[in-house]
Amino acid sequence: MTDTGLTLRERKKLRTRRALVEEALRLFTERGFGEATLDEVVAAVEVSQRTFFRYFSSKEDVALAPEKELWAAYVAEMERLPPPAEGSPWPRFEEVLFTAVAGMADGWERRFLVSRALCDRTPALVAHSLRHCAEVTDRVVALAGRRSRGDELRIRLTLELMLAAWRWAVHQWSAEAAASAAAHGGADREALYARMREAFAALPGVVALVTERG
């Protein structure tokens, strides 16, 4: 699981990148995203500002690193998915999401949770988070549309519906973790799964509200 088979250079880069994320999350959480300055972050990691911007495209970018990691895994999973049987409904977006979460490295849930907490009190982060999610959506729709031609709209709507459920699940999970933070560590991947199942279970119920039109 560790960085075996990597050249020294690559190991160093990985270390720097991780240190930047770690320190950024710590400082942003301690002093607030808007208050903490980038200079403080790079000073803590002993790296120049210029270097920071070679790793991350913006201050927001580093704060959302855990989230981007997840979506990268999600898209990767999507891309190497075998074509589904003809006529069967297109990929279960939700299942792929479970897979992606399950595949994340150890300790990811902690960083992700911190990032989410930050997001909840920082409008600028919400904006960037949603945009990235939208970009992922576009890519996945393009992928899916390649198979089921002419169905892009339905596919997009289905995916966005699932993503809305995902966001709700994460939000609940985050709130729950914050509440029980005093008790134990708080970040629990199983708890996230539970929330996801709960949210996805509500999807068919949406049908009722959509179709019941008097």
Add this chain to the structure above:
Amino acid sequence: MTDTGLTLRERKKLRTRRALVEEALRLFTERGFGEATLDEVVAAVEVSQRTFFRYFSSKEDVALAPEKELWAAYVAEMERLPPPAEGSPWPRFEEVLFTAVAGMADGWERRFLVSRALCDRTPALVAHSLRHCAEVTDRVVALAGRRSRGDELRIRLTLELMLAAWRWAVHQWSAEAAASAAAHGGADREALYARMREAFAALPGVVALVTERG
């Protein structure tokens, strides 16, 4: 329809605000959102930068003014909606959106279209647009949740589904307008309605993809 009944001060303020939006949209479109500078905008309107920031909270804010206008109308419409009959499904989010669009001032569709075109080639604007949409979602869910207690998740999912359809409709409309821009003016509210109907008609079809689970 004009600004009758307004004090001179208020009329002046309205003029300045409109001029700022108009000039901003023009300059951003001409030279690009990232390239055009705020100084150019305020110079064109002959206003100080400080004044600009008393009207708009950011560079992005002014570029998305038409969209914010619409969502403000949407929320306002929602707030003064009579409580629906007991047991009936909660508000038709889509119908309220039609109403809101219909209620916009003359020439709004032109500004909105320009703003959308800008959005399509400016990631920073996408981010802000999505965030604002999310904030509106939160407010509406809070409103709706007040009546149908315990159903917040289903309401939220339904609303977000509708919003996804709305975004698709707008995107199609924008593309269509861009294509036919050479021919005539391009901005046509009826065409937008058509796209909205088309998108909303696809909503029940999403059900199929969600419930068909093998």
Add this chain to the structure above:
DNA sequence: CGATCATATGCCGGTGACTGACATTTGTCG
């Protein structure tokens, strides 16, 4: 009509995110 007051605006200086150009260090590999 003019005095007075509230509000809108302008000016100034500062901060902090981000960038391009160029010099310097540091792994890599023959």
Add this chain to the structure above:
DNA sequence: CGACAAATGTCAGTCACCGGCATATGATCG
């Protein structure tokens, strides 16, 4: 070890944005 490439640092500059304070300009009332 020596040459090459990749990573990092330095520096100066741009631009969005904000607080504080002075100024101007409608509103209001005697």
